[in-house]
Amino acid sequence: MVTLPAPTVDTLYRSHHGWLHQWLWRKVGCRDGAADIAQDTFVRVLDAGTVATLREPRAYLSTIANGLLVNHWRRLTLERAYLDALVMQDAALEPSPEERALTIEALMQVDAMLAKLPPKAREAFLLSQIDGWTYAAIAGHLQVSERMVKKYMAQAMLQCLLIASDA
Structure with a gap:
């Protein structure tokens, strides 16, 4: 052989x-x-x-x-x-051009972070941070408790901290 x-x-x-x-x-x-x-x-x-x-x-x-x-x-x-x-x-x-490149890189990191989140956690984070919704409004929209929204936000914030620690 x-x-x-x-x-x-x-x-x-x-x-x-x-x-x-x-x-x-x-x-x-x-x-x-x-x-x-x-x-x-x-x-x-x-x-x-x-x-x-x-x-x-x-x-x-x-x-x-x-x-x-x-x-x-x-x-x-x-x-x-x-x-x-x-x-x-x-x-x-x-x-x-340098600021554009840095911004696009940051957007890519945020996009990757959001992709790791469960769909409801991602939506809660975006509604809070982009649209300025209160946790109560998000809870009503997602049909979950305010406590669950806080849990979703904690998941998202942990991902943000992981991005920051890599930088």
Whole structure:
């Protein structure tokens, strides 16, 4: 019986990068964007250190790349919404490119935090922080007790603290 050497990131990259790039290009519609996501995919593979145990490399790569695509589309949506909001602002208050980048990054962190919350906790947080609703109004809207709204807010605030501690 012949034992084959365990695959390495190098062999995985050489064998599947072209396929992954094409697959991403069809989804993104941009060669440069596809190349960036393909590179990020292999960086994730490298960080995970799971190459030696892969049985279905294309399935693994496409799963990672698909998650990165979701993040890519989410980021584009947030950027568009932010830029649309800037159009409504006075030109004298327009942020610098650096401030824009920092704001978009912060929005991405908040979006990721909100995605971790259960739907009612997310809605309670947004109603409180964005719309300025009282806990009583939120409780009535969500058809839960005020105590439950406080619990939802505690969950959201914990996620905010975790973001702040990572910064």
